[in-house]
Amino acid sequence: MLFKELQTDRLLLKNISSDDREFIFSQFSDNVVNRYLFDAEPLINVQGADNIIEFYLQPEPRLQHRWVLVRKEDGIRIGTCGFHCWNMNDNTCDVGYDLKEIYWGKGYMAEAMETIISFAYEQMNLKKINACIYVDNGRSIKLAEKLGFKFNGETQMVSFRGKVYEHKIFTLDLGIL
Numbered sequence: 001m002l003f004k005e006l007q008t009d010r011l012l013l014k015n016i017s018s019d020d021r022e023f024i025f026s027q028f029s030d031n032v033v034n035r036y037l038f039d040a041e042p043l044i045n046v047q048g049a050d051n052i053i054e055f056y057l058q059p060e061p062r063l064q065h066r067w068v069l070v071r072k073e074d075g076i077r078i079g080t081c082g083f084h085c086w087n088m089n090d091n092t093c094d095v096g097y098d099l100k101e102i103y104w105g106k107g108y109m110a111e112a113m114e115t116i117i118s119f120a121y122e123q124m125n126l127k128k129i130n131a132c133i134y135v136d137n138g139r140s141i142k143l144a145e146k147l148g149f150k151f152n153g154e155t156q157m158v159s160f161r162g163k164v165y166e167h168k169i170f171t172l173d174l175g176i177l
Helices: 018-028 046-056 108-122 138-146
Strands: 011-015 065-071 077-087 092-099 128-134 150-160 163-173
Touching: 011 108, 018 046, 018 065, 018 077, 046 065, 065 108, 077 108, 092 108, 108 138, 128 138, 128 150, 138 163
Parallel strands: 092 128
Antiparallel strands: 011 065, 065 077, 077 092, 128 163, 150 163
């Protein structure tokens, strides 16, 4: 199974690469982008970007993959999305996504997510995709629900910076597509 670049009408979903170093640093040092991530401090130097890229460039088969969203019209990188915690035994994985604030509300992430969900179903043979979303992240919850994810009744408490944040687990059952 090889992860490949994908396309939508408006976007190129390119595999993350070392060429994305400056963008990854910009993206994950941005406090607005990081507002609901609760898994790592915002980046403070480009070495942090190198570490993220290295994590996603491990040889295949790997249990994670990240695409960088590039607008076709001007080549601007606007966000990322991808999979992690791929369990090949039960054909499930988690999904994550992030977008620069100036591109919110324009349908870019829905477009990208629909494409990677199709890839997950057709190429990865996934049966379920989970999204762990902070309860106050209304935009992300709305997007997940628009894509067919359902709150599965599970919550997860995430400790970060000395506080605990409740997340809901949303699941997309690909067996019913």
